Amino acid sequence: MGNPIGEQTIAFGNPPIIVGFGNIVGPKEGEGLLKEYYDEILEDSLWGEETWEKAESKILNTAINSAIDNAEIVKNDIRYIFAGDLLNQLIASTFAIRDLEKPFFGLYGACSTMGESLILASMAVEGGFADYCVAATSSHFCGAEKQFRYPLEFGNQRPLTATWTVTGSGAVVVGNKGNGPKITHVTPGKIVDLGIKDTMNMGAAMAPAAVDTLVTHFKDTGRNPDDYDLIATGDLGMVGKELVVELVAKEGYNLGANYTDCGVEIFDSKKQDTHAGGSGCGCSAVTLTGYILKEMAKGTFNRILFVPTGALLSPSSSFQGESIPGIAHAVVIENI
């Protein structure tokens, strides 16, 4: 039975198990720093589809099926699917999940969605509501640019604070039996908004939410940053990561060499022209299901804190003068 601790955290008495996971990425990600960790690397971003949106659905569907295969279960063992993406009305997820014929909870936490889906899948399993659930998310550079910024054909310049939306999808099967690392704690995050309005600097907009969730997690659990082999925030990129280190220190916690950000790890920013780093729901999802969980399987890391971050804006909210609220959800994964 889940045990609420502190302000926001849940400590799972019977920790759900990550019994399988899978991912797939686009060509640019396949040339990045974590290329050896992906299950599949696409040769082109359309993957035989007519539109980027349809390609994203195919990518997400493939990642989910890959995670189910990796878990050595069959589709019918899955009870519920928790997933979301960046496209308006979650069409990447809807059309990805349509043919899976399983109950679907559509989620939107911007780029924090991998955290949101893992938390809810864990709650469903630990609460006794399901034996196996899928948690998944995706993003696609071309679809995201078109929807949130400019048409690709326009060729806009990007400031150095901008990040590059990852094309890719990661999926996890969470179960109540089987082998794998366990989800022992979760700290769902609240919306934090310090008034930043620069849509080309999402790292700065999301950093305060990451700080809030990290500090709340440390207080709720009585743990310190050095209790973790790895702390990985979602997709703050280089600008946001530096802010997090600074702001967490002001709260009395020192993030050391064990702290990184998925957006910093994923691309070779200098060679790949990705400026401040990677972003998008897929960024933390493929880094988790690639680098992090594969290194956990080797024993490189045994206790990690995964904190995907999201910027809860829309083009309409920015046009209407609103600032950019952030959110971050924390998930502890342990080899126990």
Next chain:
Amino acid sequence: MGNPIGEQTIAFGNPPIIVGFGNIVGPKEGEGLLKEYYDEILEDSLWGEETWEKAESKILNTAINSAIDNAEIVKNDIRYIFAGDLLNQLIASTFAIRDLEKPFFGLYGACSTMGESLILASMAVEGGFADYCVAATSSHFCGAEKQFRYPLEFGNQRPLTATWTVTGSGAVVVGNKGNGPKITHVTPGKIVDLGIKDTMNMGAAMAPAAVDTLVTHFKDTGRNPDDYDLIATGDLGMVGKELVVELVAKEGYNLGANYTDCGVEIFDSKKQDTHAGGSGCGCSAVTLTGYILKEMAKGTFNRILFVPTGALLSPSSSFQGESIPGIAHAVVIENI
């Protein structure tokens, strides 16, 4: 502890309690058939805000605070908020919830979101993860028309199969102690798509999903339609409701006089020019937190089946030739 039964349903061993609820509607809804049941009726749809989107956030924030007051608890008793809306990137919810400073799970199930939020809030409470959670949603006619169809100023004609998006919000506080009707079963729905592409006939697009969830619920629980005092689907309107009756009958279950649809109940279609009825996340949310729960409090109904329905399309998916997938989530509420 939750007990999964059948294919998709959960029977709660320790049913979560609806300890409070609140709603607020726009002027047109305030002239509709259920006007006596609303907590607050606005005189105009902007409510002092500069944009419809900001007005919708204010409406949702007000409904949540009203539900918290009605539950006779304080904001700090709430552990998690589950909410979503129809606007791209859920900006109505984000800006509504920002100042509540509580962990937020953003949900998108189109007009089924009140069902999705109630199911997840119930799982969080029954799983022992929280004492009190909020489940809420909203919609706004003007914002929805602008985003999904045509600018209001264009004055497009609407076919008789079209529905009218409700301006309003409903919120529920689900808790593990206190007085109120209980959520005894939930049947989360899967995506069902029979290939309908007419975006002006959402009722027909969503009806197959409602049928699938209803029939699955009856099979999973061994119950029949006449085990309920009231069965209310979400916002199919008149066209969709007729289809549901017909298609459920083909599966061997007869929906009788106890069956209605929130989209049929909410407006006086002939006088109010709302064609096939009401729709939008707010439609089922205000009908639940107005008519249904208030009549349950009087004992008019003692066991109801609430089945909000959603059409998981976006303008992009329709432009790209996709059909309209539907989803419906069922929630059983009982005076026990």
